[in-house]
Amino acid sequence: MAEKLDTTQTTIAYWERKATTFRSDILSQLIPILGVSADDLLGVRPLRTVASKPVGKARQLFDAVSRLPRRQQEKIFDILQPFVK
Incomplete structure (x- = not known):
């Protein structure tokens, strides 16, 4: 994921550990990588379960x-x- 986002694994680990805000360009890249909607990623509605x-x-x-x-x-x-x- 770090490679796809052109960032470091340390940065990804920080995002995973801490509640943080993301720049809009990072959010738009995360959505297809994670296969979720923007609403799901931002917690606007509960995550759909498969x-x-x-x-x-x-x-x-x-x-x-x-x-x-x-x-x-x-x-x-x-x-x-x-x-x-």
């Missing part, structure tokens, strides 16, 4: 329902709500 195993049926169904129009989602929620209370 699923290490296949997604279960419940998650797949939830994802499918979340893409439906709000009215259809509400109907599904009304049906499921008694089962999860």
Whole structure:
């Protein structure tokens, strides 16, 4: 990473140990190297986690329902709500 950023390993180690601010040119170089968004790198929103195993049926169904129009989602929620209370 130090080589890609044209800096020293000592500088990288300092960044890893200390909370610090970065110059914008360093941030723009870090984003593709780390494979994260600027928001993730800056802590604007929680980091996304990569699923290490296949997604279960419940998650797949939830994802499918979340893409439906709000009215259809509400109907599904009304049906499921008694089962999860």
